Every structure is written in structure tokens, then in C-alpha cells.
Amino acid sequence: MNNDGKNASSTDYFILLGFSKWPHLEAVLFVVILIFYLVTLIGNLFVIILSYLDSRLHTPMYFFLSNLSFLDLCYTTSSIPQLLANLWGPEKTISYAGCMLQLYFVLALGSTECVLLVVMSYDRYVAVCRPLHYAVLMHPRFCLSLAVASWASGFTASALHSLFTFWVPLCGRRRVDHFFCEVPALLRLSCVDIHANELTLMVMSAIFVVIPLLLILTSYGTIARAVLRMKSTAGLQKVFGTCGAHLMVVSLFYIPVMCIYFQPKSGHSQDQGKFIALFYTVVTPSINPLIYTLRNKDVRGAVRKLIGWEWET
Template sequence: MRVENQSSVSKFLLLGLSRQPQQQHLLFVLFLSMYLATVLGNLLIILAISTDSHLHTPMYFFLSNLSFVDVCFSSTSVPKVLTSHILRSQTISFSGCLTQLYFLIVFANMDSFLLAVMAYDRFVAVCHPLHYTTKMTPQLCALLVAGSWIIANLNALLHTLLMARLSFCADNMIPYFFCDVTSLLRLSCSDTHLNEIMILTEGALILIIPFVCILVSYICITSAVLRVPTTKGRWKAFSTCGSHLAVVLLFYGTIIVLYFNPSSSHSAETDTASTVMYTVVTPMLNPFIYSLRNKDMKEALRKMIAMKIFSVQY
């Protein structure tokens, strides 16, 4: 297979969100605010987990990894939007587009894998609480995260190399504010049959398998919770999964709207809203969902902020 770029198009035009000057200024402030909230919120979660010994458990180990991935995921596309506004240039080079595509796939896959791993962790905690410490060992947790990184990078490398072999001859306008696989395939003037086969087979499995794992885990969790004799006990058992379930619904809901709806139901407004939710809003909301619904996390954040204030004063 030849992987050299035979493209006559050296740059792509990212159409972004709006071409109206008044709206662009507002969107710049909005994106900057959301990006700063994403970075600050997720870094606070990582710091809280790393400094509080009570949070050195598998669940919070996975959560700290998810927060790190969310920062990276948002950083792959949002800084480009901000710099494009400042420099008044919406172009991105072919190599830059492929690089962005690679990291977007890596971090999107990692989000999916980590949500599946966290669902398994909640399944063991709720359905097999007496065996939790023996099953969810530090070695297994590290292996699950390391395996997720390896698979995510191999998957991203495969699709990026397949994209690099295509030719782009005329149209270079991408309707989103980042380089997307489906958008690039539509612009290609060469045979994309192999790319489409890999997306529908290997790519679909990479997305469907974690989703099925999450679904099966929560079916088992729900079944176990319903067997708890008291209402208070049921609520306590299920409340430990509420934050994770909210993030799962938010993440997969936007993916389904963006990629699995019939093309006839798509519109520019719907696609734009979905891409913003998928790449910007979801990473920003994750720390708020976990911190607001989790007493241990709120207590750890409170302690960390109090210690910081005390150290500054004295």
C-alpha cells in the first residue's frame, strides 16, 4: 500500500461555526470560556484525586485518567478555533489536518474505553462488593488503562494512514471547526472504498464493544439494585453510578446524533451543535457532573482549596 500524499490540495478551509463578524467575537469569548473551564475543572479533579489518599481507589484512578483525556481531547480542536479567530485564518495544512484527526480519534476512543472500564468497575463494586478489592487490583487497573491507550493509538494510526493515501483535488472546505473523517472522505476524489470498509468494520467495533460493555454492566447493576430490600439501600447503591451514567448518556448521545442519524435528517445547525457538544461541552461538563454528585470528590476539593488558601495566607 502506498501511503504517500498524492493530493494537489495543500490546505483545507475549516468553515467553523459562523462567518458573521458579530457572532465570531461572541463565539470566541464563549469557546475561550468553555476551554478554560474544561482545563481548570479537569485539572482540579486530577489534583484532588492525587492529593487525597482517600481517593486512591480504582474508581478515582479511572476518573483522573478520564479528566486527563478530556483536557487533551478539548485541546486538540479548541485552540485551533481560537488561533484562527485571532490570526483571521481558517486554513489548516494537510499534515496539520491529519495530525489533528489522529489525536481526535485517539482521545475519542480513550473516552469510550475509559467509560467502559468505569462501568465494569461500578459493576464489580455493586454486584460483587465482597470481592471488589481482590478483583480490581492496581495491576488490573493499570493494564486496562494501558491496553486502552495501545488500542486507541493503533486505531487512530490505521485510519490516519488510510486517509494519507487519498487524493484531494478540488473542494477543500470542511463544514466543521476540526478535521473529521467523514468530511475528509466526502472531499476526496480517489477511491475511498477501503476507508469506508474499515470504518464500518474495525471502526464500528471499536465504538460498539465499549458501548455494549457499558450496557451489559448497567443491566446487571440495575438488576442487583432492584434486589436490595429497602428503598434507601437501592438509592445508595445506584447513586454511586449516577454521575458515570450521566456522562455516558451525554457522550454517546451526541455521537449517535452526529454519526448515526439518517443523512436526510442532518442540517448545518444540528451538525454544528452536535460537534460543539461532542468536542467542547462534554469534556467541560464531566468534572462538574462528577464533583457536584459525589460527596467524596466535593470534600477532597474543599480540603484542597482550603489548604491552598491557608498556605497563601501563612
């Protein structure tokens, strides 16, 4: 940005303050985040490969799980390598173009995940509440359409929201009080009225956070009523195995996101928000594969088959 209030050119840059208030923590954070990032890469790639190789996992549930794993890979990669570079050395800058791309992909992938989690909850609803019609309702072509719609909605909404954010004049302010380029942190740099942007952020949060969460809760409310009527112990165990894993993933994603975008505006909450954001960008994507692998009998069986430990369980 230049001092006459015009927007920045592609030669400008931002300074990502990140965790510079706690320099003694940066080395520790680098090691911890690098470990989680590697676990995320290995775990999610493993789920994608396993779902592709094992024919027993060629079902809608694992098709959507593969999408989620690929999404988590992209989501962490959109911000974590930049964070690691900033933690490793004294330079904490990101180019204007880099910041634009990072904001776009973080918003796009985050929005896509919100929609995809709704799609996955619908899949579980059909499996539990309408099992006789499952093969018809969750036809492969329909599943592909749902996945494409999830990705398209997230990337389209992000394009509009990102452009609207970068149109705001910053009047030479470059110090972003976060470890990646995100909307609230960038809007704090503005030197003009941003009520329209704040309203847009609120609407986007409602569309991609609140409404999807309500739809997920509605699906699981219906599933809970169906479960209470079940008399088969084996059926109950299967429902809890698949639905329980998805509910844990939903909780690990939505709770931190809601804490970020619905927290009060204060200096303390901004510092706290960095660590909350660190949780859902680093920890949650690394835990998701473990949740599905450890809690799901089908995945455990596929793992045994893949490594040659095929036996009856």
C-alpha cells in the first residue's frame, strides 16, 4: 500500500506478525507444527490411497472421506509452509500476491469443508434412516455432483469475498497481526469505514458456518431418533462407529472456527485467536485420519489387508 490510500501493487508485501510476541516459543512451535504437518500429509495421503486401493471402501462414505482428506491436505498446505518459513528465520514477510492467494485458498478450502461436512452428514442420515433406499439415493453420479457442488460453492464464494476484502484501502499499513492472511486481520488494517465488509463477513459466516452446522445437527437429531428405536446391538455399534467418527471431526472443525469468527473484539481475544486458528489449521487435519482409522472397522480391515495381515476379526 502507498500513503495516498491507494491499494497495494504486486511489488508490495505484508508482515505476518504471527507469534513474534513470544520469540521464545517460536523454535518450539516450529518443531511441533512441522511434526503435525508431516502427520497430516502422511495420514491423509494414506486414507486417499487406501480408499482407492481397497474395493470394499468404494462406497459414498469413503468417497467423501477421500475428498475430506484431500481438502485437509490442501488446507494445511495453504498456510503452514509459510508459517514454518516465518518461524524458522527473521523474515516474516509475504508478498501482496502471495497474501491474496493465501486468503483466497484458505477461504475457499474452509468454506468447502463446511459444505462437505454437511454432505457427509446427509450420507450418514440416508445410511441409517433410509437403508433400503441407500443405493438409489446415494448413486455414484449423485455423490460426484454433491462433491463438485461442495468444491464449487467454496471456491466461488471465496473469489467474491477475497476481492471485496482486497478492495479496502489500507493506507500503507502492512503489519498483519496473524500467522496467515485472513479476513478479520486484514480488515483491522483498514483506514476507511469497513461496515460493509463486516456485514459481508457476518453473512458469509452465517452461510458457511451457522447454516451448515444447523443442517448437520438436524441430520444427527434424526439419526439419534432412529438409533433409539434400534434393538440390534450390532446395528448400534456400526452406527456409532461411522457416525461417531464424523461427529468428532465436525466438533474439532466447527468449535474452533466458531470461536474465531464469533469471538468479541479485543486485543486478548486476537492473541487467543491465533492459537485457536493454529488448532484447526494444524491439529484437526492431522487427527481426522486417525479418528476414521481407529474408530472404523472397515478401515482397520483395509489396513490389515494392505499390509498383508488379512485374518478374521
